[in-house]
Amino acid sequence: MSYKILVAEDDDSIVDLLKLYLENEGYGVYAASDGLQALKILESNRIDLAVLDIMMPKLNGYEVTKRIRNISxxxxxxxxxxxLDSDKIxxxxLGADDYLTKPxxxxxxxxxxxxxxxxYYKLNDNTGKENIAATKFKVGELELDTERLELLKNGKEIALTPTEYRIIALLMKAPGRVYTKAQIYETISGEYFESDD
Incomplete structure (x- = not known):
């Protein structure tokens, strides 16, 4: 399966560079030069990951992030x-999974x-043996629906960030299991460094 990546960036040289490297890895790339164009691409194509600049015309990266989180x-x-740390925070x-600074x-x-x-796709893969029938997990007052990506407590929806969703999904899929700090970090970010403490 070839993943489709959206690159929303108004600097053509950065778009060209990212496109070159991403396509070299076998990814399909859609490019948008402003936030509104990025949303139009998202609405009409299957996108697996988005790389967003913050300072874009028409709609900035923060706003695009919020709107993506409303639908995906x-x-x-x-x-x-x-x-600045405040920009990263x-x-x-707002829902970004990672933040890198230029250069x-x-x-x-x-x-x-x-x-x-x-x-993302390993955690949300429902093809594993334990997930063939199970799309809902209930532990105590909590119910996790992995198809709708929502968590309910006594029938009331609880808003989660993507990171919080990954942690709660990991824990609810195997209630009673103990995870090390490194295992939880690897589920969230794919890797663990001592400095993550």
Whole structure:
């Protein structure tokens, strides 16, 4: 399966560079030069991951991230010249899965794209033996619906970030199982570093 990547960036040289590296890895790439164009591409195509710049015309990357989260749980990687901690926190709080600052190493972008795709599609893969019939998991007052990507507590929906969803899905699919900190980090980000503490 060839994953489809949306690159929303108004700098043509960055788009060309990312397209070259992503296509070299076998990914299909859709490019958008502004936020509205990015949303139109998302509405009319199957997109598996989005790479978004923050400072785009018509609709900025934060707004695009919010709108994507209203309709989809695909991985979102923000690539921006804005490098303040507050900018990163806003992006991640709005639903981005990762945040990289410019200038960047294209090989690092590729590695992060691969990690995000592996993490998301491995966790949400319902083809495993234990998941053939199970799309809903109930533990106590909580009910997780993996088809609709929602968590209910006593029938009331609880809003989750993508990271929170991955953690709760991991725990609810195997109630009573104990996970190490490293195992939880690997489920969330695909890797664990001692500095993650």
């Amino acid at each position: 749980n695909i991985p979102i990687l923000i690539l921006s010249a804005k490098n 806003i992006g991640l709080e 960047f190493n294209p090989l690092e972008i590729i590695a992060r794209v691969k990690a995000a795709l592996r993490r």
